[in-house]
Amino acid sequence: MTEPLDAIILPAAADVQAAYREWLSHLAHERRLSPKSVEAYGRDVRFFLRFMMGHLGAPPTLVDLAGLGPRDVRAFLARRRTEGLSSRSLMRALAAARSFSRFLERNGHGGASALTAIRGPKLPRSLPKPISAALARQVVDVDSRAGDERPDWVLARDAAVLALLYGCGLRIAEALSLTREEAPIEGRRAVTVTGKGGKARTVPVIPVVGQAIEDYLKLCPWSLKPGGPLFVGTRGGPLSPRMIQRAMEQLRGALGLSDTATPHALRHSFATHLLARGGDLRSIQELLGHSSLSTTQIYTEVDADRLLAVHAATHPRA
Template sequence: MDLQLSIAADVASEITRWLDYLGAERRMSPKTLEAYRRDVGQFLAFMAEHLGGRPNLTQLAKLTPADVRAFMAARRGDGAGNRTLMRSLAGVRSFARFLERNGKGKVGALAAVRTPKLPKTLPKPLAASSAKQMTDIDVRAGEERETWVLARDAAVLALLYGSGLRISEALGLKRKDADGRDALTVLGKGNKTRMVPVLPQVTKAIADYVALCPYDLPPDGPLFLGARGGPLSPRIVQLAMARLRGALGLPDSATPHALRHSFATHLLARGGDLRAIQELLGHASLSTTQIYTAVDAEHLLDVYASAHPRA
């Protein structure tokens, strides 16, 4: 069924207001807004078929937990896993909360249905020696690639490990940001800025790349460029990491994001304060950062099991 045909006029009007609110007030990205719009559209399309007509605001408030479970069962039948289903319900619940806050009715059935659980998976950091090798261009010396490209990749990966940046944050840097200072202002999730330290080795890696880059790097332009002079794509960084995995014999879990995990885990292992690490990573909640305490404890147990004489 066409999504537009499955949405009643009063509901469609509220969806527009909700998405405008998320974009303007919550500063969500266009991709996130599109995902939320799609999730709510799928929910309403199912309900239109399930109930035999387009549900309006009054009918949404009358939905039962059985109706929501029927939607979940249908999504599972289409091959949706727990993670996809959880994200889908999150979008629908966000819309329902918006309706309730604005006096448009409460969709109580959504709160009454339990969200699918995800297995807890801990991040897999790299060993410190492997993380350091990621920024050594000599590791990829045998590749038929221009030196400036290898220097560029090394500089990006140095930022991920040395400063704990996300790929999007590193690739969002402007040329003027890399002025040799020992700290950077980074634009993170939710358009929130934070200060991150830059080690001398990372500063040198960036300077080496800038010196070798064959393209002009205007102050307000992107710091990292692709082979044709446009902004560097995250996919290119992922491919560079894949080549390094092959060269160093590392597992598939050694991704660019694993360098960020390694940054946090190695700081914690050396006595770093959890709250300080939270600030460096740009986590809104300390509970997000606390996964690294479990990672570090797991590492200590592995060391104990492998080294203790009675293990």
């Protein structure tokens, strides 16, 4: 459970405390970040302020933050490194501090320019690991669960959720956010979901995915309310993402898949297989809900030659 703002003891002067709370409100309501993202950003900045209090010898004020130099920021990163943070976590901590600094600057408090002058640690490039089209089809096939002792309706439910991930490129949270009345059945061939940053998009649903959902609904023993969740747990409440992750873990063993075959890998596979069959990169970007084409490139494991070919075919100045 997220700790209430009023209960957080912030290691900073009163003017910084007030700005910190305004910044978190800005992240939640104007930038529309998820509660978990807001909590993570806030936690990283609290670590930053706590370090600066010890580093400066007193709770930092807005004037203190504006006067920080590159050496101060390097000292913070070095301390966090000694505490066992990975390069990726250090980058996240630096990004949070930079976000707070930019907010201060936009609101006339000077910010901390030293935060932008410091280069963050290099990150190893980790590409997603899509699975083959043949294996993806087995993952979403109920028959692949032969021998599983769970109820038939649960097996059909898991297959339907995974079908949405692979057939529509949805995130787990997006699939589980669908309500009963939004189910793509009875001629409805699209779903509208809200992704990261509160960005809504409409995604077409192919017949095989709609059929998987219909099969689940026929077997589901619970009476689903129109505005309630489409996918439910064994007690009738909202389905936990962990249940889908666990179902995928069981399939990894049954089908001989690698540890990288996660539910999210099905989303990668959706994009990669579309591109391999001649899909347009920009259209795939829209289907995935990415704001940046470079993110879609990573998702689809596009090589340089393929990306140049897409650029030449679509760019007006090519």
